[in-house]
Amino acid sequence: MNDRPGFHLAVPVDDLARARDFYGGVLGLREGRSTGTWVDWDLAGHQLVTHAVPGPPRGPAGYGSVGDHRVPVPHFGLLLPVAEFHAFADRLRAAGTEFVIEPVLRFAGEPAEQWTMFFLDPAGNALEFKAFSDPAQVFAR
Template structure:
């Protein structure tokens, strides 16, 4: 059996039903195992676990990136362009409020990318992005 590196990420949520709706129905992630205080999600082969932590607070600060105040901490995925724009429309249709609207960052420069930021119902910041050229993900 060949294995590939995968990320395990645990995030606090204050309402598992809201997490189930957001991560399962809105983001479309497949649900794995769960109990009455956590839910596993398949984040493209990576394990995302939403843990019930009453009164959880994820906000720590922001960082300036290409003219935007990016929330710290945050997590997310790199998507193909078409998938990025479909997700943005699905989020809009679900009434999700963007912290940073879907926008083009670093236009015409190495690492050009579409990006968007929003929060889950517990306040965890998420970023989804799509690079114009995936070979430039780590280009300086």
């Protein structure tokens, strides 16, 4: 067993070349192992695998309500420090990313105060990146 906790997530993509452009180019993730049907990505030390699955982009299965927003479900992403969140949002804007939910501060003044943004990869997989104003409050109740 590995001493470092982490996760492995596999997502379907309809085109590996577009996945490489997006995950490697736009998001700036380091590419790991690959074959003609899948590519491993380093998502902050976690293994994200894009698997080629023929067919049209799928998109979210639905939307859930969180505060004043309807968020795409399922989704995945990372918790970032606030400064990294804003730098990443700037990088996405510069790349012409279309946001499902533009970078926004949610729950202002509450323990769960956080910056969040949602967008889709080219295959329609929803991603959320967020930053808590106080990282100690991530799991606060």
